[in-house]
Amino acid sequence: GQNIDQPTEMTATEGAIVQINCTYQTSGFNGLFWYQQHAGEAPTFLSYNVLDGLEEKGRFSSFLSRSKGYSYLLLKELQMKDSASYLCAVRDVQTGANNLFFGTGTRLTVIP
Amino acid sequence: KAGVTQTPRYLIKTRGQQVTLSCSPISGHRSVSWYQQTPGQGLQFLFEYFSETQRNKGNFPGRFSGRQFSNSRSEMNVSTLELGDSALYLCASSLEPTGANVLTFGAGSRLTVL
Numbered sequence: 707g708q709n710i711d712q713p714t715e716m717t718a719t720e721g722a723i724v725q726i727n728c729t730y731q732t733s734g735f736n737g738l739f740w741y742q743q744h745a746g747e748a749p750t751f752l753s754y755n756v757l758d759g760l761e762e763k764g765r766f767s768s769f770l771s772r773s774k775g776y777s778y779l780l781l782k783e784l785q786m787k788d789s790a791s792y793l794c795a796v797r798d799v800q801t802g803a804n805n806l807f808f809g810t811g812t813r814l815t816v817i818p
Numbered sequence: 819k820a821g822v823t824q825t826p827r828y829l830i831k832t833r834g835q836q837v838t839l840s841c842s843p844i845s846g847h848r849s850v851s852w853y854q855q856t857p858g859q860g861l862q863f864l865f866e867y868f869s870e871t872q873r874n875k876g877n878f879p880g881r882f883s884g885r886q887f888s889n890s891r892s893e894m895n896v897s898t899l900e901l902g903d904s905a906l907y908l909c910a911s912s913l914e915p916t917g918a919n920v921l922t923f924g925a926g927s928r929l930t931v932l
Contacts, residue, residue: 739920739921741923746925747925748821748822748908748923748924748925748926749861749908749923750923751920751921751922754920793860793861795861805851805863805866805874805876806861806863806921807863808853808860808861808862809860810858810859810860811860
């Protein structure tokens, strides 16, 4: 089966950098997604990694190591609006392209 | 370009009743997936439709069903509601269910079962 772990909650200071980790176990890894979800809103796509390495998109970066079953989302220059839940999701080739397995999410609180 | 639209946004039902939720995908998107989100379990996959065919189904009882219409709009139905069915039901669409296609989620339908 699939197993995805990420911390439940994190707190960081405005302007700082925060790293949200995600570890996974899956038999047919075929990509990892990060989504952001504000309370009461839809999850919105942040990043996609399928090969090892770092993907950078403005203040957000995502890293993947397939051999270690590990990814992280790096948020730089934190802003108050970054307070949200961050969801790690893995695609498994054996169960279908759009059957993503999600972690329970990391609730990030940015404080002044 | 309109996003994924889900209706209704909020609804309250009682045990034993049934409910139908609707999802209109982004124009041009042919794949629709449904997820259940609860605080303890996170997002869990319900089913996926493409070209009016169910391609995948998650580990949910037969009370949960769905369908997709020729215009790619989808509905899901939950019969004989139980208290544990209270959750946020999210619909997501993508161009096709392959490769790096990104799922775009709707805002969800929040179901409360009393």
